[in-house]
Amino acid sequence: MRLSDQEYNRLLLLKKLRASEPVARTDLVALTGLTGGTITAITADLVNRGIVIEEKVASSSRGRPRVNLRINPSGKYVIGTTATGDGHALTEIVNLRGESLGVSTAKLQTATRIEDLAGQFAAVLENAISGWQVRREDIFRIGVGLPGIVDSRTGSVEQIVTYEPGPCDFGGIVSRALGIPTLVDNNINLLARAEHWYGAGAHAGDFTLINVDLAIGAALYRGGQLISGAHGIASEFGHTKIVPDVGRTCFCGARGCLQAYCSVQAIIEQSCERLGRVPPSYDGMNACFDELLREHAAAEIDIWPVLEQASHYLGIAVANHITMQDPEAVIILGPPVAMMDRLRGTFFAALEQNTFPALRRRTKLHFKFSDKSAYARGAAAMVLEHVYATS
Numbered sequence: 075m076r077l078s079d080q081e082y083n084r085l086l087l088l089k090k091l092r093a094s095e096p097v098a099r100t101d102l103v104a105l106t107g108l109t110g111g112t113i114t115a116i117t118a119d120l121v122n123r124g125i126v127i128e129e130k131v132a133s134s135s136r137g138r139p140r141v142n143l144r145i146n147p148s149g150k151y152v153i154g155t156t157a158t159g160d161g162h163a164l165t166e167i168v169n170l171r172g173e174s175l176g177v178s179t180a181k182l183q184t185a186t187r188i189e190d191l192a193g194q195f196a197a198v199l200e201n202a203i204s205g206w207q208v209r210r211e212d213i214f215r216i217g218v219g220l221p222g223i224v225d226s227r228t229g230s231v232e233q234i235v236t237y238e239p240g241p242c243d244f245g246g247i248v249s250r251a252l253g254i255p256t257l258v259d260n261n262i263n264l265l266a267r268a269e270h271w272y273g274a275g276a277h278a279g280d281f282t283l284i285n286v287d288l289a290i291g292a293a294l295y296r297g298g299q300l301i302s303g304a305h306g307i308a309s310e311f312g313h314t315k316i317v318p319d320v321g322r323t324c325f326c327g328a329r330g331c332l333q334a335y336c337s338v339q340a341i342i343e344q345s346c347e348r349l350g351r352v353p354p355s356y357d358g359m360n361a362c363f364d365e366l367l368r369e370h371a372a373a374e375i376d377i378w379p380v381l382e383q384a385s386h387y388l389g390i391a392v393a394n395h396i397t398m399q400d401p402e403a404v405i406i407l408g409p410p411v412a413m414m415d416r417l418r419g420t421f422f423a424a425l426e427q428n429t430f431p432a433l434r435r436r437t438k439l440h441f442k443f444s445d446k447s448a449y450a451r452g453a454a455a456m457v458l459e460h461v462y463a464t465s
């Protein structure tokens with residue numbers, strides 16, 4: 075879903091203001107490239123809505139005092155929340171500048187219906203809001219991030235692993251329970267938003283983020299906007315084919331998906347097959363992965379072939395992506411094991427060999443550790459983008 079020109083201008087202006095504040099209206103002309111008339115119209119509306127405040131600064135020469143603009147740091151809030159991989163809801167409240175004012179975690183009960191998960195999120199948010207003693211009318215919107223297939227335009231959830239299939243009007247359930255408009259998106263999109271707003275390359279508008287966790291996924295920022303696709307569903311990078319027709323079966327039903335080789339879940343399952351062990355249930359995956367890596371490091375077991383193959387296939391998949399998309403940068407979030415020299419060597423060899431020659435070594439590549447708190451920050455950033463862009 076692309077923003078309209080008007081929405082894009084509003085978002086651009088607020089991002090520039092956030093990065094450079096306090097600034098005068100006249101400075102925004104150079105910062106944004108927008109005309110003075112457009113800036114006057116947008117800022118008048120933002121001041122009216124309480125998103126931007128004016129500060130009069132005494133002028134050194136006689137004449138009218140200079141008026142600086144700032145994003146209103148108090149009085150209005152947004153909330154981001156997400157389901158973590160270990161069965162908790164992580165919730166964060168931020169002001170309109172994106173500064174964190176509080177974080178809360180709560181245990182989620184095991185459920186099989188997505189509707190029940192939505193009801194639990196409503197209860198968790200209710201508790202968090204009363205704990206922070208914030209007036210409900212001062213919360214602009216709530217953003218929820220989920221590890222599943224989400225139509226971000228409607229807040230409808232199609233599928234979450236271990237739950238009965240949707241669709242479920244997740245956003246509607248939370249919104250009606252709390253009386254606060256609620257947006258829902260896929261967790262990978264939220265990680266990309268967190269990277270765009272808060273990462274080392276903050277305000278970098280052109281990158282692909284690949285997240286290697288229990289599942290594997292990707293999100294794309296182009297021209298300062300998250301690309302969410304014609305049907306509101308994020309890029310399903312993990313289900314592109316790396317061993318077509320004859321490969322391992324993926325949970326999506328197809329064969330040979332990247333997910334079936336390179337995700338943490340697939341690494342665990344392949345390791346267990348090699349070792350003749352029974353793979354753990356979904357809830358036990360993270361603990362099992364830690365234990366496998368500990369045994370591997372202690373030379374009690376050897377899972378190099380599984381790890382090497384995952385690195386090799388990931389290198390090919392990223393090469394295909396670069397060849398097709400020519401992104402400015404690719405950011406790979408993954409578990410610490412991905413940083414091992416031997417696996418990085420395998421990854422880069424596959425990347426080099428399979429990238430179109432003219433694009434080789436031109437794309438910036440960054441490896442980073444996953445950070446659970448990035449999901450809630452990303453959810454808050456999604457709401458900020460929405461608040462900023464819409465009138």
Ligand SMILES: [Zn+2]
Nearest residue numbers: 313324326331
């Ligand atoms: Zn698949």
